[in-house]
Amino acid sequence: MPLFRLTDVKYSYLKRFPALDGVDLEIRAGESVVFLGANGCGKSTMLKILNGLIFPASGEIRAFGEVLDEPLLEKNAFRRFFRSRVGFIFQHSDIQLFCPTVFEELAFGPLQLDMPEPEVRNRVEELLQMLGIEHLSDRSPLHLSGGEKKRVAIASVLAMNPEVLLLDEPTNGLDPRTQRWLVDLVTELSRAGKTIITATHDLAMVDEIATRVVVISEEHRIAAEGEPQVILADLDLLLRANLISERPYAHAHLHYPWHRHEHSHGKTPAFHDHPHSVLKNGQ
Amino acid sequence: MIPAWLMQANPERQPHADAGQGGSKSFLEKTIHGSASFLEETVLTDFYAGRAGLLQRLEPRCKLIIILILIAGVSLFRSPLLVWGVYLLTLIFAAASRIEIPFFLKRVWLFVPIFAMLIILPALFNVVTPGAPLWVVVRLHASHTFGPYHIPAEIAVTQEGVRSAFLFVGRVAASVALAVLLTLTTSWHRLFMALRGLKVPALFVLTVAMAYRYIFLLVGIVTDMHMARKSRTIRYLSTGGEQRWVAGRIGYLFRKSFQMSQDVHDAMLSRGFTGEFASLALPKPGSFDYLCCALTLLLCCVLLSVDHRIATW
Numbered sequence: 001m002p003l004f005r006l007t008d009v010k011y012s013y014l015k016r017f018p019a020l021d022g023v024d025l026e027i028r029a030g031e032s033v034v035f036l037g038a039n040g041c042g043k044s045t046m047l048k049i050l051n052g053l054i055f056p057a058s059g060e061i062r063a064f065g066e067v068l069d070e071p072l073l074e075k076n077a078f079r080r081f082f083r084s085r086v087g088f089i090f091q092h093s094d095i096q097l098f099c100p101t102v103f104e105e106l107a108f109g110p111l112q113l114d115m116p117e118p119e120v121r122n123r124v125e126e127l128l129q130m131l132g133i134e135h136l137s138d139r140s141p142l143h144l145s146g147g148e149k150k151r152v153a154i155a156s157v158l159a160m161n162p163e164v165l166l167l168d169e170p171t172n173g174l175d176p177r178t179q180r181w182l183v184d185l186v187t188e189l190s191r192a193g194k195t196i197i198t199a200t201h202d203l204a205m206v207d208e209i210a211t212r213v214v215v216i217s218e219e220h221r222i223a224a225e226g227e228p229q230v231i232l233a234d235l236d237l238l239l240r241a242n243l244i245s246e247r248p249y250a251h252a253h254l255h256y257p258w259h260r261h262e263h264s265h266g267k268t269p270a271f272h273d274h275p276h277s278v279l280k281n282g283q
Numbered sequence: 284m285i286p287a288w289l290m291q292a293n294p295e296r297q298p299h300a301d302a303g304q305g306g307s308k309s310f311l312e313k314t315i316h317g318s319a320s321f322l323e324e325t326v327l328t329d330f331y332a333g334r335a336g337l338l339q340r341l342e343p344r345c346k347l348i349i350i351l352i353l354i355a356g357v358s359l360f361r362s363p364l365l366v367w368g369v370y371l372l373t374l375i376f377a378a379a380s381r382i383e384i385p386f387f388l389k390r391v392w393l394f395v396p397i398f399a400m401l402i403i404l405p406a407l408f409n410v411v412t413p414g415a416p417l418w419v420v421v422r423l424h425a426s427h428t429f430g431p432y433h434i435p436a437e438i439a440v441t442q443e444g445v446r447s448a449f450l451f452v453g454r455v456a457a458s459v460a461l462a463v464l465l466t467l468t469t470s471w472h473r474l475f476m477a478l479r480g481l482k483v484p485a486l487f488v489l490t491v492a493m494a495y496r497y498i499f500l501l502v503g504i505v506t507d508m509h510m511a512r513k514s515r516t517i518r519y520l521s522t523g524g525e526q527r528w529v530a531g532r533i534g535y536l537f538r539k540s541f542q543m544s545q546d547v548h549d550a551m552l553s554r555g556f557t558g559e560f561a562s563l564a565l566p567k568p569g570s571f572d573y574l575c576c577a578l579t580l581l582l583c584c585v586l587l588s589v590d591h592r593i594a595t596w
Contacts, residue, residue, distance in 0.1 A: 014323045053510050064297055077298035080517045084293060088514040094539075095504060096511040098531055112517040126286040142535070157515070161293055192290045 001065055002026040003164060003195060004050055009059035011045055019045040021220040022059070029163070032186075032196040034206050036231070037216035038242035043199035044091070046216070047166045050197060051088045084113055087162035091169040093149035097141035102133065102152050105141055109160035127155045131185075147178035154185070164195040171202050183208050201243060207232060215241050310525065311513045318506040322499070331467045336380030338468035343477035344565065345572035349579045350465045356583040357457045362593045363446060365586050366453035373460035380468050390467070391460045399455040406451075407444040409435055414443030471495055480565045493547065501540060508532055 004027040011020040019042040027033055027050075035043045048054045049061055052073050061068045063082065073079050090096045099105040106124040115123070128134045131151045136144060141152055150170070157165065167186070171179045186209045190196050198209060206213060206228050213231040215238075217223035223241050224231060231237065238244045332339065338346060353369060360366050377387040405411045408420070410432075416439035427434045466474070475492040479485060512528070519525065 014319070014326045016326060048510070051514055053513055075298075076518065081296075081298055083515065083517045088511075090507065090511050090514075092507065095507040096515075098508070098512065098528060098535070100531075109515055109517070112515075123286075123288065126288075130284065130286060130289075142538070158289060160515075160517075161289055161291075163293060188285060189289075192285055193292075 002028050002062075003064065005060075005062040006049070006056075007060045007062075009049065009056040009061060011042070011049065011054065011057050013045075015057075018042075018220050020049070020056075023220075023222055025214065025222065025225075027195065027197065029195055030193055032190040032209055032211045033198070034210040034213050034228070035197070035199040035216055036201065036203070036206065036213055036241070036243060037199075038201060038218055041216045041218050041241075042220045043201075043216055044168050047088065047168050047197065047199050050164075051086055051166055052082060053088070080113075084109075084160050085162050086164045086166065087157035087160060088166045089154055089157050089168065089170060091172055093146070093153035094142075096153045096156065097149060100140060101138050102128075102136045102141055102144075103138065105152055105156050106159045109156065113160065123159060127159055131155050146173050147175060150174060150178065150182070154182075158189075162194070164197065165189065167196070167198040167200075169200055169202075170198060171200065171205055179205070203232065203238075203243060215243070217241055309516075309519055310529070311509050311516065314509045315506055315513070318502050318509075321502060325499075328467055329470055331380075331382055332470040332473075334381045336382070336468065338376060338380040338464060340571070341468075341575060342566070342568040342572040343469050343473040344480040345568050345576050346465065346469060347474070347477045347481060348576055350461050352576075352579050352583055353461050354458050356586060357454050357461070359587060360590045361450070362590050363449040363453050364593075365590050366450060366457055368586075370453060370457040370460055373457065373464055376464055377460075380464070382464075382467055387460075387463070387467075390463050391456060395459045396452055396456045399452050400448075403448040403451045407440045407448050409437075409439050409441045409444070412441055412444035412447060414441035416440070417442050417445060476565050497540070497543065497547075500543075501536060504536065504539065505532075508535075 004025070006023050006025045009020055009023040009025075010018075012018045021042075023042075023046070035046055037043045045054070049056060050063070052063070052068050055061075055069055063086070066072060066078070068082075073082065097105055099108055103124055106127055107120050110120040110123055111117075125134075128137055131154065133148065133151050133155065136148060136152065141149060144152065165186075170182055170186070174182065183205050186196055186198070190209065190211075196209065198205075200206070210228045212225060213228045214225040215223045215231060218241065224234070224237055235244065239246065341349070353372075357366055357369050360369075373391075374384060374387070378384060409416060416437065419437050419439040421438040423434070423436050423438070426436045469477070471492075475488050475495075478491075479488045520528065
């Protein structure tokens with residue numbers, strides 16, 4: 001049984017602006033799926049639907065075998081089950097952090113799960129250590145840097161030990177070192193058996209974190225899905241989905257992973273360089 | 284290194300979909316729905332403003348003047364018939380401006396005139412408005428006097444009371460209808476330009492326009508914050524806990540808007556703002572616009588003289 005099954009899902013904002021237009025999709029446990037698409041194609045909407053934050057205007061979403069709708073999530077037992085299993089890391093960490101200190105922020109979820117306080121403290125301390133943010137423990141989340149906020153936001157969700165992690169544009173606005181750290185963490189969590197669903201237009205991280213890529217077109221439909229190597233090698237598809245440009249700016253090609261795939265380098269460093277001619281010939 | 288508990292599956296079993304009590308709609312849901320409907324209504328307003336109708340054709344400055352003349356007229360008329368006549372005129376304007384009448388009625392009557400009715404309710408009775416009784420509601424044994432207040436033996440709805448209630452509610456309804464017509468048929472951007480064109484101080488217009496622009500940004504932030512909280516809500520906190528959360532978020536929003544106002548001001552300074560706000564000139568009104576203004580003024584003058592004759596009858 002898939003964890004999530006979407007059948008002909010449609011959604012429009014303010015009943016006027018389409019965000020998803022007939023999406024059929026299945027996500028199985030343990031997968032690491034990346035939704036790739038240009039700005040405004042509906043990636044974030046898809047994550048919100050998977051998290052039961054908004055509901056399809058038409059079509060159906062099933063989560064853990066049940067039809068996920070508002071009445072079901074209003075039931076205390078199912079809400080508790082669902083929210084503790086599916087964690088959402090928002091694009092802007094600011095909106096996600098609402099407790100007075102980082103420690104309390106991390107403790108919020110486990111306390112809601114009625115875990116005994118000593119266990120909560122242990123859990124929080126282990127997470128602080130794992131993410132390298134022990135020194136931020138007593139700080140207010142408001143006064144942290146963008147990278148630190150992202151770490152705290154991730155830790156606050158991991159504290160509930162969710163089975164499924166939804167990440168919305170996780171590398172946006174992060175410096176290269178924090179981006180690297182994030183990719184490594186996601187890979188590690190995926191190896192640990194978590195189901196990871198990421199929405200991004202950052203091609204640089206895709207082949208490292210994805211076992212399956214779903215490309216969403218600017219018409220808000222699924223344009224293609226498949227293994228990352230196959231999708232990233234299809235330049236026409238990426239062009240059509242507005243994920244690459246025919247005329248990338250001066251050194252943009254340095255960051256494009258499909259460039260690396262053309263040469264079958266495999267797990268090369270993220271900023272591996274190539275001359276322009278290689279890209280032009282498509283070798 | 285990933286801690287052991289994070290590698291293990293959550294031990295809690297999946298409940299049956301039918302199991303458990305349904306909770307009532309939380310303040311999170313209500314806020315999310317509230318912000319969505321606010322945005323939806325705004326989009327709808329822009330949609331009406333973009334339609335090809337009578338009032339949409341008018342130059343915004345002239346339209347603003349016409350509406351102000353009519354509102355002034357409504358507050359000067361003493362005859363309820365004339366006031367309600369202007370209200371009927373707004374319905375005709377709405378239809379000519381391709382606004383659906385049920386939607387227009389809902390917009391106008393939803394809050395303000397209903398509250399006006401509640402306010403005017405005591406004025407119906409001879410306790411407040413003495414006059415010829417129309418309908419006796421309560422008969423007391425005797426009349427009573429409490430200081431300046433006199434309660435007659437028969438408490439009744441009076442002819443004068445009904446007339447003043449009819450006039451008051453009519454004035455409120457007609458004025459609200461005119462204001463709704465203005466906002467529905469004019470995009471906010473053009474309305475602000477019209478205010479500027481009518482010599483309202485530029486700084487005032489700029490401040491209102493920017494406040495309007497940033498309301499949407501802040502509503503977006505509020506919605507996202509509530510969504511983020513909903514995403515982590517397993518059970519609702521105690522009332523006190525929820526109130527603390529809301530208070531914290533209000534504080535955050537205040538800081539955020541304060542910081543944003545600083546940033547916006549810096550951005551304006553960096554683009555040459557010196558305290559004097561220069562804006563593009565509005566296109567000049569055409570003969571149709573002038574004609575409409577003149578007709579409205581004429582109509583109001585005629586109605587005022589009719590009103591005077593009715594009053595002196």
